[in-house]
Amino acid sequence: MPFRTKETLEAWLAEFAELGYPVSDRLRVMPQDGTEGHDTGLIGLDLVNAGTVTYLQPEPIGSTHWAVTFEAREQDVKLDAGRALELSTELAMLSALCAFLQTKSAAFIASRAAAPVA
Template sequence: MPFRSKETLQVWLDEFAADDAHGTSAAYVADQEPVDGRDSGLVIFPLRNATTSIYLQPIETGAPDWRVTIEAQPEVTELSPEAVYDLCRELQNAAALCAFLQAKSVEHMALRNADTQD
């Protein structure tokens, strides 16, 4: 499977979601125009407790490192203490997903490099 294809990333999201420790996640792989003929790997992570959006993506094409981007918020968000705790859990889940995608990318690249050396 091509690296960071929509199919590969969906398999990784399904694997992440299957781990009950992370709770439920509404993350999904975005449809994108390929960069230099390759998928760039954009994952959208909708937040239920904020009016902003966040997304996860590799720092650059071909690099295994991922980052979370938090977009500017269009309006003020006022939250109860319980909703702030919920938002913190969502952000913690986004961070865990980002770390998971980075680990899977490193693993994928190591396997690909091992195959080319054989």
């Protein structure tokens, strides 16, 4: 569906940043083709203090609901108070972004359903 294109998701990330959220330069739309070449919607972030690959995507694929996935790690992460605070700031931003993407996706679907059929 069109709301999962790289261009749309990049525009939504820019809109999210304009709302004043501390969007990381490491946050990026990742190319991923689903069945029949359709974009599935995948946004990645390497957490600065956790060394964990993290991504957001519709769950289940094709849904307007978004989820954050943290890939498994092989080693423990130990952080001092300052680094833990930095990580918590990134996690708060991810949570807000996940809700934002879900809202944008639902609004997109609702606008398509309300549009007259030509």
